[in-house]
Amino acid sequence: MSTEKQFEFAERQLRVSAESVGIDLDVSEGGLLFIHDAIDDWQQDFSDCPEYSKEADRLWKAFGDSPQGREVLRALGEACALAVDTWRTRTWEDHSLSFEAQGWDSLKSRAFVDYAMSVGIAAIRCVEYANRGSEDVEAAIAAARRINFSELGAIGAAKRHTPMKKLREWTVEQYRAGEWPSANKAAHDLKESVMAHGRTIGANLSPENAQRTIAEWMRKSA
Structure with a gap:
């Protein structure tokens, strides 16, 4: 829906x-x-x-x-x-x-x-x-x-974040396996493959913000 x-x-x-x-x-x-x-x-x-x-x-x-x-x-x-x-x-x-x-x-x-x-x-x-x-x-x-809504919220948040967490880990692996002069360049080169992989696991990045998000993941992994 x-x-x-x-x-x-x-x-x-x-x-x-x-x-x-x-x-x-x-x-x-x-x-x-x-x-x-x-x-x-x-x-x-x-x-x-x-x-x-x-x-x-x-x-x-x-x-x-x-x-x-x-x-x-x-x-x-x-x-x-x-x-x-x-x-x-x-x-x-x-x-x-x-x-x-x-x-x-x-x-x-x-x-x-x-x-x-x-x-x-x-x-x-x-x-x-x-x-x-x-x-x-x-x-x-x-x-x-x-009802413990905080506990239910934490459970829901964990489920919601899991696909994106997996995509982030996969992206960092791709980044570390290659050689790029900067995180921005790597994010530019890997953007399409990261988005494609994300769609297969239910973690969707918008085309408008994908490169920025990917670069941020890479910088934080360094």
Whole structure:
């Protein structure tokens, strides 16, 4: 499944979560953005969108009288902000940092993880609000919170990094087996073969950043 399709799936889940507490994102997204900005002091300029503040007032009156309600608004607002600022405007395309050395095939994939996590958090907040006071739901949420997410994250990171680690080791072997005047020259000469080998083991380097990443690996191996 492509990253774009994954985003579409996550966005559908966000809408379902919002609807479970009576919020229609088509109507309330602007108000949620306004609330998110106000809570986290992002100082965005919404002066040309007076309807955002009006919807924010309505939402705050409906949900702001309880801690669970406020958490719903904040979590949904954050997910909406990531959807608007990162995905619909495609800001990752203007980002120059490379996450390849960390095991990410692109900043786009990294941005999706941030969005997916915010959608998951929003889903939990909506469940808490929709079922507040229910002992069964409270017990289920308490059990979920006992999960060691740090441990699970470490396991996932290890699995994600393994192909890239193997490609890095293979690349360094090729570098050490030859003779080049510099790491940059070696990276230029080996770029295509490294990318080809990477595709066979599930470690994909983007053509735009491959040479720079390869040269960095080589320099660090010296």
